[in-house]
Amino acid sequence: MMRALVLGGTADANLLAESLARAGLDATYSYGGRTRAPANQPLPTRIGGFGGVSGLAEHIRQEGITHVVDATHPFAAEMSRNAVAACVETGTALMALERAPWARTPGDNWIEVADIASAVAALPEHRARVFLAIGRQHIAPFASRPQHAYTLRFVDPPGDALPFDADVIVSRGPFTLDGELEMMRARSIEWIVARNSGGDGARAKIDAARALGLPVIMLVRPQLPDRPRVESVAEVLQWLGHRVCLGA
Numbered sequence: 001m002m003r004a005l006v007l008g009g010t011a012d013a014n015l016l017a018e019s020l021a022r023a024g025l026d027a028t029y030s031y032g033g034r035t036r037a038p039a040n041q042p043l044p045t046r047i048g049g050f051g052g053v054s055g056l057a058e059h060i061r062q063e064g065i066t067h068v069v070d071a072t073h074p075f076a077a078e079m080s081r082n083a084v085a086a087c088v089e090t091g092t093a094l095m096a097l098e099r100a101p102w103a104r105t106p107g108d109n110w111i112e113v114a115d116i117a118s119a120v121a122a123l124p125e126h127r128a129r130v131f132l133a134i135g136r137q138h139i140a141p142f143a144s145r146p147q148h149a150y151t152l153r154f155v156d157p158p159g160d161a162l163p164f165d166a167d168v169i170v171s172r173g174p175f176t177l178d179g180e181l182e183m184m185r186a187r188s189i190e191w192i193v194a195r196n197s198g199g200d201g202a203r204a205k206i207d208a209a210r211a212l213g214l215p216v217i218m219l220v221r222p223q224l225p226d227r228p229r230v231e232s233v234a235e236v237l238q239w240l241g242h243r244v245c246l247g248a
């Protein structure tokens with residue numbers, strides 16, 4: 001009897017949850033517990049870490065999970081690595097639902113970097129107006145470049161003090177091109193730091209940067225272990241053995 005665990009937290013995971021619920025398949029949705037009020041899902045939902053690989057393996061056994069779908073964000077590398085290890089340990093089928101990275105197009109001015117330290121180093125020496133669109137978890141290293149005027153964007157209001165002086169926009173996205181153009185013009189943004197998340201929920205800032213001719217310091221994706229992956233919800237449903245009516 002098929003029982004799926006969806007490791008979620010992304011727009012793609014939300015689309016998958018809708019299809020699974022509509023198909024009446026036995027599945028649960030899992031959030032890491034990163035945000036205060038995550039979006040509601042049409043599936044039974046759990047929130048919070050499993051407790052590493054062993055915790056996830058234990059959950060799989062206790063809940064009788066037969067299929068794990070890793071629909072987490074491309075930068076949720078630890079969760080994805082744990083999912084591979086726990087599924088090997090328990091002999092459970094695993095599929096990743098992962099959108100393709102954004103590809104550089106003519107007119108893009110990208111500086112691709114491997115990690116946050118390189119992103120900090122890629123900023124100019126002279127004072128600039130910088131939009132850090134990388135969330136809250138990884139901004140501390142930018143404190144070493146206090147000469148810049150930073151704009152940050154978080155899902156939730158910053159509870160504790162910020163590691164450096166900055167303007168904070170609280171918004172959970174998905175974002176629109178007009179909204180990004182308006183924000184960047186209003187704040188005279190000169191540089192953008194972004195992750196190559198892929199998907200549509202966050203690409204508006206990349207299109208806005210191209211339209212305004214602004215440089216983007218682009219964090220490339222972390223290396224993940226080999227695992228089966230698809231880019232569409234329909235392929236996940238087929239993998240789960242559910243006949244997908246055409247045009248679904």
Ligand code: 3Y8
Pocket residue numbers: 008009010011012014030031032033034035037038039073133134135136137138153154155156172173174175194195197199201202205
């Ligand atoms: C908790 C679930 C939907 C899903 C929305 C997608 C789109 C907007 C783009 C910018 C970049 C960023 C951030 C971002 C995007 C979608 C999608 C996506 C980037 C929620 C969500 C959770 C999270 C966690 C949060 C991180 C943060 C990253 C903000 C829900 C809204 C910057 C990633 O405060 C924190 O601790 C937030 C942490 C991980 C990265 C970071 O390091 O700060 N996402 N984002 C998930 C969980 O608990 O399991 O709250 O409902 C989901 C979405 N985030 O509703 O359509 O699918 O990609 N999320 C990045 O790209 O760098 C925003 O501002 O332009």
Ligand code: NAP
Pocket residue numbers: 007008009010030031032033034047048049050051052053055056071072073075076077078079080082135195
């Ligand atoms: P991460 O660094 O890869 O994971 C750190 C730990 O958080 C994991 O080892 C696991 O804890 C727990 N965790 C993460 N995702 C989980 C999930 N869906 N269900 C249960 N536990 C989870 O993860 P992250 O980058 O902080 O991302 C956390 C969540 O935000 C994910 O759901 C991801 O899809 C979403 N998200 C992340 C980004 C991003 O930029 N990273 C962007 C958009 C959305 P244990 O080891 O205790 O099991």
